[in-house]
Amino acid sequence: MSNIKWIAVDWGTSNLRIWAMGSNSDVLDEIISNNGMSGLKPDEFEPLLVSLIAPWMSGQRLPIVVCGMVGSRQGWMEAPYETVPTKPASRTVNVKTKDPRLDVRIIAGIQQQDPADVMRGEETQIAGYLNDKPKFTGLLCLPGTHSKWANVVDGEITHFQTVLTGELFDMLSTKSVLRHSMLGWDDQVFSKAVANSFASPETLLTGLFGVRANDLLNKDNTGQSNLSGMIIGTELAALKSLWEDQQTVVIGAGELARLYSIALTNVGGNVALEDVTMVTLSGLKSVYKDLFQ
Amino acid sequence: MSNIKWIAVDWGTSNLRIWAMGSNSDVLDEIISNNGMSGLKPDEFEPLLVSLIAPWMSGQRLPIVVCGMVGSRQGWMEAPYETVPTKPASRTVNVKTKDPRLDVRIIAGIQQQDPADVMRGEETQIAGYLNDKPKFTGLLCLPGTHSKWANVVDGEITHFQTVLTGELFDMLSTKSVLRHSMLGWDDQVFSKAVANSFASPETLLTGLFGVRANDLLNKDNTGQSNLSGMIIGTELAALKSLWEDQQTVVIGAGELARLYSIALTNVGGNVALEDVTMVTLSGLKSVYKDLFQ
Numbered sequence: 001m002s003n004i005k006w007i008a009v010d011w012g013t014s015n016l017r018i019w020a021m022g023s024n025s026d027v028l029d030e031i032i033s034n035n036g037m038s039g040l041k042p043d044e045f046e047p048l049l050v051s052l053i054a055p056w057m058s059g060q061r062l063p064i065v066v067c068g069m070v071g072s073r074q075g076w077m078e079a080p081y082e083t084v085p086t087k088p089a090s091r092t093v094n095v096k097t098k099d100p101r102l103d104v105r106i107i108a109g110i111q112q113q114d115p116a117d118v119m120r121g122e123e124t125q126i127a128g129y130l131n132d133k134p135k136f137t138g139l140l141c142l143p144g145t146h147s148k149w150a151n152v153v154d155g156e157i158t159h160f161q162t163v164l165t166g167e168l169f170d171m172l173s174t175k176s177v178l179r180h181s182m183l184g185w186d187d188q189v190f191s192k193a194v195a196n197s198f199a200s201p202e203t204l205l206t207g208l209f210g211v212r213a214n215d216l217l218n219k220d221n222t223g224q225s226n227l228s229g230m231i232i233g234t235e236l237a238a239l240k241s242l243w244e245d246q247q248t249v250v251i252g253a254g255e256l257a258r259l260y261s262i263a264l265t266n267v268g269g270n271v272a273l274e275d276v277t278m279v280t281l282s283g284l285k286s287v288y289k290d291l292f293q
Numbered sequence: 294m295s296n297i298k299w300i301a302v303d304w305g306t307s308n309l310r311i312w313a314m315g316s317n318s319d320v321l322d323e324i325i326s327n328n329g330m331s332g333l334k335p336d337e338f339e340p341l342l343v344s345l346i347a348p349w350m351s352g353q354r355l356p357i358v359v360c361g362m363v364g365s366r367q368g369w370m371e372a373p374y375e376t377v378p379t380k381p382a383s384r385t386v387n388v389k390t391k392d393p394r395l396d397v398r399i400i401a402g403i404q405q406q407d408p409a410d411v412m413r414g415e416e417t418q419i420a421g422y423l424n425d426k427p428k429f430t431g432l433l434c435l436p437g438t439h440s441k442w443a444n445v446v447d448g449e450i451t452h453f454q455t456v457l458t459g460e461l462f463d464m465l466s467t468k469s470v471l472r473h474s475m476l477g478w479d480d481q482v483f484s485k486a487v488a489n490s491f492a493s494p495e496t497l498l499t500g501l502f503g504v505r506a507n508d509l510l511n512k513d514n515t516g517q518s519n520l521s522g523m524i525i526g527t528e529l530a531a532l533k534s535l536w537e538d539q540q541t542v543v544i545g546a547g548e549l550a551r552l553y554s555i556a557l558t559n560v561g562g563n564v565a566l567e568d569v570t571m572v573t574l575s576g577l578k579s580v581y582k583d584l585f586q
Contacts, residue, residue: 111506111509111510112506113510115503115506116503116506116507116509116510116511116513117502117503117506118506118509118510146470146502161499162502162503162506163498163499163501163502164469164470164498164501164502165498167469167470168465168469168498168501171464171465171468171469172461172464175464175468176457176460176461176464177439177457177460201494201495202494202495202527202530202531203531204497204498204527204531205456205457205458205461205497205524205527205528205531206454206456206528206531206532208456208457208461209410209439209455209456209457210408210409210410213404213405213408213409213410213411213455214409216409216411217404217406217409217411218409220409231498234495234497234498235498235499237495238495238496238497238498238499239499
């Protein structure tokens with residue numbers, strides 16, 4: 001495919017997504033793989049990438065712009081963090097490759113010293129969101145394994161907060177004693193659990209075992225909705241000062257973005273939804289443009 | 294060993310402990326095994342027990358008094374729950390065995406309808422604590438994988454609360470992203486984390502990722518103490534109304550009992566410590582006495 005001008009890559013802990021980009025940064029082809037960085041050693045990234053994009057490669061040198069955990073110390077090559085306040089995705093590192101046809105740039109993550117926090121990948125999504133609104137001021141929420149809440153002022157990230165929401169839910173629902181009580185889904189139970197936990201966030205720990213006990217004693221099969229609502233409701237209570245006086249732009253996809261949207265609305269938040277794949281691609285495009293055009 | 298009169302068994306989810314008891318309920322021998330009930334099918338309990346206690350058996354029929362998760366639906370044989378308010382360990386079920394030398398009695402757990410909660414095993418420990426104080430009124434705390442807090446009035450359990458403390462700590466420290474930051478221990482960091490989480494229990498979720506970020510950015514190696522203090526401090530905040538106006542009798546062993554004791558004292562609680570093995574054995578003895586003497 002000779003009309004491929006560059007390649008965009010989102011390489012996270014568990015997943016890998018690659019796009020073949022045309023001259024107007026239009027998507028010509030896409031690869032989705034579960035070869036996340038956590039299963040790879042540093043010298044395995046290049047051969048894997050080359051094998052996947054081989055059908056797209058001609059003799060010419062291709063710009064490859066990469067975001068995600070691949071830039072961590074355990075990844076392909078460490079891309080040192082930028083520090084808040086900063087414009088997101090404004091620095092990259094060059095990766096020295098064996099294959100001379102690759103010109104790989106990994107986008108740096110962002111760190112915050114007080115309180116200590118880090119992100120890798122979300123900075124590119126935020127940059128993508130800011131592409132059309134370079135002077136944006138407001139609050140972004142990126143739900144996920146490690147949900148991120150970011151304050152943006154005039155197009156710069158000034159402060160952010162990571163919450164272990166997704167990882168905690170996954171662990172509790174698949175590895176704890178609660179895993180036996182995770183059948184079914186009920187939006188009303190979810191909303192009620194959000195409301196209760198939002199009102200009494202100190203009860204998260206004491207409420208968790210109730211999910212199991214309610215199933216054992218009352219054949220309650222709404223455990224999954226209840227657990228999810230408890231965790232998200234507690235998160236929203238802890239971060240109330242962030243979202244209570246402004247709109248929250250939720251950048252996500254699928255069920256989790258829907259749940260954050262329901263939950264935030266239920267407790268009085270004002271929500272706008274943005275598709276995460278669109279903004280990721282938009283962020284990678286803007287970095288490509290800065291570096292190569 | 295012909296002087297063995299009966300056998301006491303504490304058969305939990307992950308561990309099994311068996312004592313050979315003499316005529317004055319003195320301990321003649323002990324077996325500790327990791328054959329917990331979670332790894333066994335219903336028809337595997339009897340052969341395993343027989344193989345372990347074979348050296349203790351003569352021709353005569355031996356009373357065997359058992360407590361723990363072995364009495365759950367997934368265990369050897371279900372021992373239906375007693376319901377609060379109740380004297381603990383006051384009902385057992387007979388297990389029909391193939392080997393006629395065994396006279397097995399499993400002690401019933403306890404349920405509470407509102408809020409839904411269950412215990413299996415702790416009722417025997419509580420019964421053991423009450424042996425010397427049959428009219429006890431007060432608060433018992435049994436730290437563990439699933440910590441239990443029980444209100445006792447006049448020797449009856451009136452209300453109890455399970456907290457997933459131990460399981461949550463184990464999951465987060467061995468399976469989550471925090472597992473990379475669990476080196477070292479520092480009592481002062483633990484106490485500080487208890488105090489902070491006790492003062493702001495809504496921050497548990499938002500604080501968890503900070504343990505990892507502090508290690509990444511500041512080479513902080515006190516993550517384990519910090520995580521443990523955050524979880525226990527949040528638990529104590531949620532249950533303040535239980536312990537603030539009375540002494541808490543912590544029935545436990547080793548490090549976890551020590552930590553609960555430090556934490557409770559730090560936030561203004563009044564603590565007495567009891568050894569859990571002593572009270573378990575004492576509870577099994579009292580059930581033996583009720584049934585066979």
